Amino acid sequence: MPLEGHWDRLATPLSGRERRLLVILAAVVVAVAIAVGVYAATDRARHQAGCIDVTVPASVGGATIHRCGKDAVTFCRTQGSSDAAISRACKREGLATG
8 A cells, every 4th residue: 555645745846945955966976976086097197206016916806015115125126026017017117126
């Protein structure tokens, strides 16, 4: 059995205030989505000189490794020969692999 007054509530058009609220809400959602997209697109594009970023297999998927400066040099010397992706990332930055 339908609820009393349910059809009337569904068939009643939105008021001007409700429409404005929905338009504002949709605009905010779109603006946030655009901001997140721009941030995601530009964040990874920035590469720091002397830093390595590499994704390697790990126990529960992939692990992203980020090392800079002396840490990157030490990491490449100790781990550079153990994985091809690490070796490529080190060579790309001109760091010697072990």
